[in-house]
Each structure stands twice: as C-alpha cells, then as structure tokens.
Amino acid sequence: MNIRVLTIFPTFFSSCLGEGLLGKAADKGLVNVAAVNLRDYATGRHRPVDDVPYGGGAGMVMKVDVWAKAIEAARRELPGARVVLLTPQGPKLDEQTALRLARETSLVFCCGRYEGVDERVAEHLVDEWLSIGDFVLTGGEPAALAAIDAIARKLPGVIGKAESVETDTFTAGLKHPAYTRPPEFRGWRVPEVLLGGNHAAIEDWRRRESLARTARLRPDLAAGAAASRVRLAVRDPEPWLLEPLAAAGRAYGLREVVCAVVDPDRRRALRETAGDLVKVTGPLDAALRKRPKERLFHLADRPGPGQAPLAEIAARLAAATDGATIVWGGEPPRKAVSAAPALPGEAASPLALFVWLERLFSGR
Ligand SMILES: C[S@@+](CC[C@H](N)C(=O)[O-])C[C@H]1O[C@@H](n2cnc3c(N)ncnc32)[C@H](O)[C@@H]1O
Known part of the structure; x- marks a missing residue:
C-alpha cells in the first residue's frame, strides 16, 4: 500500500x-x-x-x-x-x-x-x-x-499472527485481559484457570471476561458482542420490571426480552410501556414455539438438590450463548426444557434476576 x-x-x-x-x-x-x-x-x-x-x-x-x-x-x-x-x-x-x-x-x-x-x-x-x-x-x-x-495493522503480513488482529478489541466487544510471568507479583495472582492446561476452560474464561468487560465498560458495544444472541424470557413480570428489564437487555446486549403474560388486559397495559427490545407476548409456551429452536435454560423458582454450582452453569451458558434463551420464573415449559439444566433458585426475585445476569455476564 x-x-x-x-x-x-x-x-x-x-x-x-x-x-x-x-x-x-x-x-x-x-x-x-x-x-x-x-x-x-x-x-x-x-x-x-x-x-x-x-x-x-x-x-x-x-x-x-x-x-x-x-x-x-x-x-x-x-x-x-x-x-x-x-x-x-x-x-x-x-x-x-x-x-x-x-x-x-x-x-x-x-x-x-x-x-x-x-x-x-x-x-x-x-x-x-x-x-x-x-x-x-x-x-x-x-x-x-x-x-x-x-x-x-489490517494489512496482511504486518502483524505476525493474523489471529491476534481477528480477536482484537472491537471485533466482538472488548478483548479478555492478558497476563504473563510471574504467576504472582506483590500478591497479585494470575487467575488460576490460566495456569492450568485446560484449553476449553481457558477459552470459557476468556469469553466470559470479554462479555463482562464489554457489558461493564462499553455497554454500547454489547449488542455487537457475542451475547447478542441471548434471549431472556420472563413469565408474568410486574409492570415496574419492564424498564429495568429493558435496561438490563441493553446493558448485556440481549437480543430480546420476552415477557409472557397470560391475562389479555395486563398484556395490553404492558404493551403500552414496552420498548423495542421488550416483547410482550401471550403464554410462554406459545411464544417460545414461535421463536427459532434454541437452547433453553430454565431459571427455576426454588433451588433443588443436585443443581450445578452457579459458576459452572454461568460458564456453560456463556460458552453456549449462541442462540440461548433463558427462561425466568414459574414452571419450566414442559417439552422445551427437558434437556436443559435448571439454574439455581436464588433468582426467585427480580433483584436476584439482575444479580444473576450480572454474574453470568461478568463471570463473578
Ligand atoms: C486546530 S484544528 C482546526 C479546527 C477547526 N478550527 C474546527 O474548529 O473545526 C487544525 C487541524 O488539526 C486537525 N485536527 C484537529 N483535531 C482533529 C481530530 N480530532 N481529528 C482529525 N484531525 C484533527 C485538522 O487537520 C485541522 O485542520
């Protein structure tokens, strides 16, 4: 050139x-x-x-x-x-x-x-x-x-490894943090996962860190980041929840927030306040049937024995965000959820939902 x-x-x-x-x-x-x-x-x-x-x-x-x-x-x-x-x-x-x-x-x-x-x-x-x-x-x-x-640096051959340009910040949100030796300096430790040789776990961690940083530091880029294919479905939300749901949806780059409301009068009232990102629909099963077949993760109301720890589920979800739908509240839709893991019951309240989303996308 x-x-x-x-x-x-x-x-x-x-x-x-x-x-x-x-x-x-x-x-x-x-x-x-x-x-x-x-x-x-x-x-x-x-x-x-x-x-x-x-x-x-x-x-x-x-x-x-x-x-x-x-x-x-x-x-x-x-x-x-x-x-x-x-x-x-x-x-x-x-x-x-x-x-x-x-x-x-x-x-x-x-x-x-x-x-x-x-x-x-x-x-x-x-x-x-x-x-x-x-x-x-x-x-x-x-x-x-x-x-x-x-x-x-976009010209072929200028940067040694093309991969480093392709995964740079702004390609899909902000890039994950990087560390080099020593593993500990003044008590500041490199995250344990990077010190082991588990490449799948390292990839998981990097993806979560990248999503978390993007949501936290540059929410304007989050919609373009990998999380943008995640859809959140909520059963019968209280009216006051619509605005925070829309805000969370924007901040975490969610593709859509489906609010499934059975009662037609409530549905009409909620539709008046819903924005572009929040879709107020009829019963959840029907609403999900109309959407592409995607991975469904159900956020159960109560914790049950044998549920995987939050961090593990969050890691699995973050790695599988490609087209995931997270259902929050009420019973799981019968057919769709059969193969999906139940999420911990600490998300039984609206506040806990946001804490959960925050953790999911920040990897904490
Ligand atoms: C002092 S600036 C002129 C600013 C001009 N009077 C105005 O208010 O738009 C002098 C030159 O610096 C360059 N320049 C200043 N800020 C720039 C920026 N943010 N991006 C690109 N070029 C810039 C431009 O070439 C500009 O002609």
Missing part, C-alpha cells in the same frame, strides 16, 4: 514510521509511507500556505490553491488514490473504517493546521473526511499517524 501525507511538518513522521511493526512493514515493502511538504506547492519568497479568513476572526486559514496543487500532484503520482482530509468534523475513525481504507491500494492524508483548510478543499478536492475523536488537535499530523497505524 502506498501512503502520502501532505503536511507542513514532514519530519514529524520520520522517527515514528521507522519504528516497531510499522518500520518492519516498510522494510518488507508492505507499506510505503512518504510525507510531502505542502510548502513545495506554495509560491512566493516565504512560500505561504495560509492567509487571513474572509469576514475576519481569529487564526489563519490554509489556502485552497496550495492544497489543490499538492493534492492533484499526489493523485497524478498515485492514480486511483483515496484522498482523506483529517478534520475533527469528520466521521470518527473506527475498526470498520480502518479495514475499509486498508483495502485501498493508495491513500493520501491531508493534515490541516491553524484554523484548518479553506472549505473548498474539504468540499471539492478530497474524497472523505476523517476524525480521530471528539477533541481538537493543533494539527492533522497525529491524527494521520493514528490512522496509518490502525490501517497498516
């Missing part, structure tokens, strides 16, 4: 691009980044790239004629290149954007300074705008660097 950065500070890039994996990628010929001095396209003794704004006001504005010459020269050098303007007003850089831009053969990044570029540059000369976050930098160079780094 060929990348050109148009900037008034070309030396800004020299040290960082030569270091680490980006430096190695350049050595291997996987990515070729060159910073081009915008002043080379300015005319006059002092080669000015900026001027005072029309209408007055603070700061200087970068000149459209200088940018036009620089961008057009870059397009001639790299035919088909996508030209990106760094600006805090653009869409925010994320993994999808990095992946999309990594599929281009050439990119040109335009770094503004001062009050930014003349609007005609933004409107007519570039292909898209890009921001690296809701804050204002003094110039586009650090933003270009961040974008180049994020894009380059």
Whole structure:
C-alpha cells in the first residue's frame, strides 16, 4: 500500500514510521509511507500556505490553491488514490473504517493546521473526511499517524499472527485481559484457570471476561458482542420490571426480552410501556414455539438438590450463548426444557434476576 501525507511538518513522521511493526512493514515493502511538504506547492519568497479568513476572526486559514496543487500532484503520482482530509468534523475513525481504507491500494492524508483548510478543499478536492475523536488537535499530523497505524495493522503480513488482529478489541466487544510471568507479583495472582492446561476452560474464561468487560465498560458495544444472541424470557413480570428489564437487555446486549403474560388486559397495559427490545407476548409456551429452536435454560423458582454450582452453569451458558434463551420464573415449559439444566433458585426475585445476569455476564 502506498501512503502520502501532505503536511507542513514532514519530519514529524520520520522517527515514528521507522519504528516497531510499522518500520518492519516498510522494510518488507508492505507499506510505503512518504510525507510531502505542502510548502513545495506554495509560491512566493516565504512560500505561504495560509492567509487571513474572509469576514475576519481569529487564526489563519490554509489556502485552497496550495492544497489543490499538492493534492492533484499526489493523485497524478498515485492514480486511483483515496484522498482523506483529517478534520475533527469528520466521521470518527473506527475498526470498520480502518479495514475499509486498508483495502485501498493508495491513500493520501491531508493534515490541516491553524484554523484548518479553506472549505473548498474539504468540499471539492478530497474524497472523505476523517476524525480521530471528539477533541481538537493543533494539527492533522497525529491524527494521520493514528490512522496509518490502525490501517497498516489490517494489512496482511504486518502483524505476525493474523489471529491476534481477528480477536482484537472491537471485533466482538472488548478483548479478555492478558497476563504473563510471574504467576504472582506483590500478591497479585494470575487467575488460576490460566495456569492450568485446560484449553476449553481457558477459552470459557476468556469469553466470559470479554462479555463482562464489554457489558461493564462499553455497554454500547454489547449488542455487537457475542451475547447478542441471548434471549431472556420472563413469565408474568410486574409492570415496574419492564424498564429495568429493558435496561438490563441493553446493558448485556440481549437480543430480546420476552415477557409472557397470560391475562389479555395486563398484556395490553404492558404493551403500552414496552420498548423495542421488550416483547410482550401471550403464554410462554406459545411464544417460545414461535421463536427459532434454541437452547433453553430454565431459571427455576426454588433451588433443588443436585443443581450445578452457579459458576459452572454461568460458564456453560456463556460458552453456549449462541442462540440461548433463558427462561425466568414459574414452571419450566414442559417439552422445551427437558434437556436443559435448571439454574439455581436464588433468582426467585427480580433483584436476584439482575444479580444473576450480572454474574453470568461478568463471570463473578
Ligand atoms: C486546530 S484544528 C482546526 C479546527 C477547526 N478550527 C474546527 O474548529 O473545526 C487544525 C487541524 O488539526 C486537525 N485536527 C484537529 N483535531 C482533529 C481530530 N480530532 N481529528 C482529525 N484531525 C484533527 C485538522 O487537520 C485541522 O485542520
């Protein structure tokens, strides 16, 4: 991939691009980044790239004629290149954007300074705008660097193990925590499960940690995480429970919260307050029959002898979240639940339900 950065500070890039994996990628010929001095396209003794704004006001504005010459020269050098303007007003850089831009053969990044570029540059000369976050930098160079780094690590061969890119944070929520030797430092121990050689248990733990972190730290990503195929079914919930159920559903990235209500009058009343995520249906058996055949886990009202410990069930559920339905309250639906494990009875109250969900998704 060929990348050109148009900037008034070309030396800004020299040290960082030569270091680490980006430096190695350049050595291997996987990515070729060159910073081009915008002043080379300015005319006059002092080669000015900026001027005072029309209408007055603070700061200087970068000149459209200088940018036009620089961008057009870059397009001639790299035919088909996508030209990106760094600006805090653009869409925010994320993994999808990095992946999309990594599929281009050439990119040109335009770094503004001062009050930014003349609007005609933004409107007519570039292909898209890009921001690296809701804050204002003094110039586009650090933003270009961040974008180049994020894009380059998506290129085949740049990161040693493709697996590490595929399982990174944002692929499916936040990634699980990682540890290395020693197993204990100042009394802080590495989780026991990682020290044993049980790979299935380690995978289980990692998946639960990843779900828990996502739900706790970035609930906005939880819907995209692995938990999003989990459906919760509740029998005859009290009306006040609908709102917390919806909140829990959003926080844990549940696909749907089915509230099965037998009485038609209660059902009508509840439907008026239910949101998108919460579906108020008729009797549970019928509601579940209409949904795809999925794993069913029944949350029993009372604890019974011989029930598996909570942690074990939570681990099994978290590993099996692909299309699981968790039924809470009342008797198990006769046919569907026959092969599914009963969950501990401590979830007999609404509060306990949330404690249970919290534990399920946080692995505590
Ligand atoms: C001081 S900023 C100009 C801000 C501009 N006056 C505004 O309020 O939108 C100077 C340059 O820094 C770059 N820049 C600042 N913040 C950025 C961000 N969050 N993402 C990308 N580029 C940014 C842009 O290239 C911009 O032209």
